[in-house]
Amino acid sequence: MTTPGPEQPDPERQSGGTGTATAAAPSGPLAGGVHEPTRADIGEKTLRKDRYWVTPAITVIVLVAWLTYGVVRVFMQDYYYVDEHHYLTPFYSPCTSTGCVEEAAHFGRFTPNHALIPFAVLSLPLLLVFRLTCYYYRKAYYRSFWLSPPACAVPDGHKRYTGETRFPLILQNLHRYTFYLAAAIVLINTWDMILAFGGDEGFGIGLGNLILIFNVVMLWLYTLSCHSCRHVTGGRLRHFSRHPLRYRWWTFVSKLNTRHMLYAWMSLGTLALVDFYIMGVAAGWFDDLRFL
Ligand code: FES
Numbered sequence: 001m002t003t004p005g006p007e008q009p010d011p012e013r014q015s016g017g018t019g020t021a022t023a024a025a026p027s028g029p030l031a032g033g034v035h036e037p038t039r040a041d042i043g044e045k046t047l048r049k050d051r052y053w054v055t056p057a058i059t060v061i062v063l064v065a066w067l068t069y070g071v072v073r074v075f076m077q078d079y080y081y082v083d084e085h086h087y088l089t090p091f092y093s094p095c096t097s098t099g100c101v102e103e104a105a106h107f108g109r110f111t112p113n114h115a116l117i118p119f120a121v122l123s124l125p126l127l128l129v130f131r132l133t134c135y136y137y138r139k140a141y142y143r144s145f146w147l148s149p150p151a152c153a154v155p156d157g158h159k160r161y162t163g164e165t166r167f168p169l170i171l172q173n174l175h176r177y178t179f180y181l182a183a184a185i186v187l188i189n190t191w192d193m194i195l196a197f198g199g200d201e202g203f204g205i206g207l208g209n210l211i212l213i214f215n216v217v218m219l220w221l222y223t224l225s226c227h228s229c230r231h232v233t234g235g236r237l238r239h240f241s242r243h244p245l246r247y248r249w250w251t252f253v254s255k256l257n258t259r260h261m262l263y264a265w266m267s268l269g270t271l272a273l274v275d276f277y278i279m280g281v282a283a284g285w286f287d288d289l290r291f292l
Contacts, residue, residue, distance in 0.1 A: 052151035056144035079282040133175035179228040207289035215270040222263040225256035
């Protein structure tokens with residue numbers, strides 16, 4: 001038996017091309033997506049002629065590079081604190097391991113010191129889940145890693161589409177809860193940034209401080225522009241007129257939200273930048289540039 005291809009349109013599938021309600025829903029591997037009988041039977045994989053694959057390819061390269069760097073740094077368990085200027089990298093904050101140097105442990109040392117347990121074991125898994133379940137990152141890695149779909153008007157790389165209604169993708173709903181915890185961790189990062197103004201010789205400002213500030217600003221912008229934050233500020237309200245304060249917050253967050261993708265990438269970049277800078281100063285590769 002031959003399978004009708006684009007050159008030999010399947011009469012049964014074509015009959016649904018008019019969008020009649022009587023078209024039988026497909027089952028099996030062709031269920032859903034562009035293979036629905038109500039969709040035009042186009043032979044080409046896509047009609048797009050531009051290099052739509054460039055963005056997903058760049059996304060894969062950058063995310064893999066960032067994750068590789070992050071894993072190496074987290075398990076290095078060294079060069080995370082600059083004693084002289086009290087710089088603590090966010091990759092090790094809060095530093096709760098009994099292996100942390102005392103000055104870096106702003107919230108105490110109580111988690112086990114083991115080569116396979118990050119010094120910031122309380123925050124890193126949480127932040128990973130927060131970013132993994134982020135609405136923007138979901139779009140980015142669904143498109144780039146899973147080709148689901150790789151771009152607009154390009155068919156899904158998979159024959160079936162089940163959305164996020166089943167395990168494990170239903171766990172993406174955890175995002176709204178991790179938002180609160182991620183916001184608490186940004187508060188901790190902010191506290192680290194403030195403490196970094198008081199070095200061994202008292203108040204001072206160096207390039208490390210400026211990078212720490214830049215990073216914290218980016219982290220706040222990313223966190224406050226979160227879709228869950230937008231819901232927290234303005235969701236479940238029937239009348240904004242009765243909640244003027246929440247309306248203001250919602251308006252503010254909504255404006256930030258339009259740039260959520262930008263903040264997602266910027267904050268990823270500043271995290272790596274601040275960590276690399278602190279590692280360099282702590283390792284003695286270069287000195288911190290002091291202004292005051
Ligand atoms: Fe991206 Fe919440 S949607 S952090």
